[in-house]
Amino acid sequence: MFPTLEGDETQLIQSVDDPIPWTYKFDWTTKQLMQGTDGRYLRTTTYEEYLEETAKKILNTRRFRYEIYSEQYGVDFLFEVGRMRSVISLPIIKTQVQEALEAHSEVERAEVVDIRFEDNRVIFSLDIEGTRGTTRTEVNTWQR
Template identity: 40%
Template structure:
């Protein structure tokens, strides 16, 4: 047995409970990578490394943006409760869009409440202001979400 094998014993995939791994991380220490959603790429530092969120508020905003920019039912890697139905929004009433957004955000285990406080249809998108209450903090999202 070489040194690497003793440091990292082999483990069967069934033994790893990813939900437990994520749920056991204290909310205030959670982070995610920052994304440039307009250009659809990761935000990188001056050395070309991905940039992480540095506060719980940033984490909530980034998580919300990921949900709002993900078309529901389009990606097999995500469950049916991840994302919004943006492709349908143009034909929907504002109340239906608001409900879609708020339900999608509160489906995330870290988000307790989401309220769309402002929504204006612009060119090819929606100019949104959303108040988010997370498990250990709050955030406000102000973004234009392209359709």
């Protein structure tokens, strides 16, 4: 009456050969997706590159700005653009950055190692631990 199942539950567990997630590469100077010589949009090729590009996209997106993203995608501190440095609370920004990154399904832990001002940018040094690997990166955000 019931079919007989062959094999065991190990077939249901994700294998190491699962394809890594990818995202499109973004040129942050021109604010356009990057294209190859054949005109196709470029994708990330390694897991570390995927984590870096995802972090850049999250930290350069203001929360609630685009309806296609969930309410957890992006950061709130981008509302502070144009304010004086003395008004900005770096510990609050650090917390917001870590929470925004950890809300992503692939990120298990994110730590802001350093925040610094350079010219009209804020640069974050990040340690990101994903479900399949870790990376250390710098993200330029917030052109003031």
